[in-house]
Amino acid sequence: MDPLTHVFLGAATGLAVCGKRLGPRAAVVGALAAFAPDADVFIRSEHDPLMYAEFHRHFTHSIAFTPVGALLIAALWIAWPKQRSDWRPIWFCAALGWLSHCLLDSATSWGTRLFWPFSDHRAGWDLIAIVDPTFTLILAAGVALALKWKEWRFTRASLFVCAGYLCLGGIQHQRALTAQGLLAVERGHDRALLRREMIRRGRTSSCGGRSTSTTDGFTVTASGLAFSRIRVCAREGHCRKSQRNN
Numbered sequence: 001m002d003p004l005t006h007v008f009l010g011a012a013t014g015l016a017v018c019g020k021r022l023g024p025r026a027a028v029v030g031a032l033a034a035f036a037p038d039a040d041v042f043i044r045s046e047h048d049p050l051m052y053a054e055f056h057r058h059f060t061h062s063i064a065f066t067p068v069g070a071l072l073i074a075a076l077w078i079a080w081p082k083q084r085s086d087w088r089p090i091w092f093c094a095a096l097g098w099l100s101h102c103l104l105d106s107a108t109s110w111g112t113r114l115f116w117p118f119s120d121h122r123a124g125w126d127l128i129a130i131v132d133p134t135f136t137l138i139l140a141a142g143v144a145l146a147l148k149w150k151e152w153r154f155t156r157a158s159l160f161v162c163a164g165y166l167c168l169g170g171i172q173h174q175r176a177l178t179a180q181g182l183l184a185v186e187r188g189h190d191r192a193l194l195r196r197e198m199i200r201r202g203r204t205s206s207c208g209g210r211s212t213s214t215t216d217g218f219t220v221t222a223s224g225l226a227f228s229r230i231r232v233c234a235r236e237g238h239c240r241k242s243q244r245n246n
């Protein structure tokens with residue numbers, strides 16, 4: 001996900017959980033911790049361009065590394081004698097911000113090593129696109145209102161809406177995949193084989209309550225807040241069929 005969204009999500013999470021104890025500091029700690037995991041982009045080599053692809057979203061994006069990463073961020077405050085007495089809530093707030101980054105990246109299509117070192121599986125739940133202005137604006141509004149009025153419940157409300165938004169992305173995504181499978185059967189293809197091909201070669205994304213699933217043959221888009229529209233397009237991009245599917 002883009003850095004701006006991570007920063008707002010970290011700030012919102014920090015304020016929602018630790019705002020009462022830390023005040024506006026929770027926004028700074030959460031935002032910084034949510035920004036930090038992407039520092040892995042600096043792990044690269046001039047001689048090996050694949051090193052970047054290997055290590056981006058690797059150990060810095062795992063749940064297991066979260067307490068360590070949070071400690072690195074909290075150390076910035078712990079080093080400051082006046083802040084030292086609050087090191088526990090600061091570390092906890094940083095851990096929440098860091099974890100929010102790992103989970104949000106896992107909600108996109110690009111794989112994330114969420115369970116490293118226990119598993120090399122790259123989590124990619126296809127719930128949201130890499131950039132989604134709607135999602136970002138909801139978080140930004142929650143943080144801005146909370147800081148302006150010193151009311152942390154605004155961030156809780158924005159996180160609640162964002163969770164619903166991700167659920168909508170998941171529902172639409174499943175609908176797109178189901179419609180794609182049904183269409184494959186209609187055309188005489190092996191649905192299970194096609195599903196495997198979709199996972200191997202296909203492309204899926206969700207954005208703004210829409211989910212698009214693309215594989216070699218065609219593209220299926222599920223959209224509409226009433227969950228009622230399925231649109232099927234040929235690979236060339238020309239729409240061939242549009243149907244109501246209640």
Ligand SMILES: [Zn+2]
Pocket residue numbers: 001037038057061101105
């Ligand atoms: Zn990341």
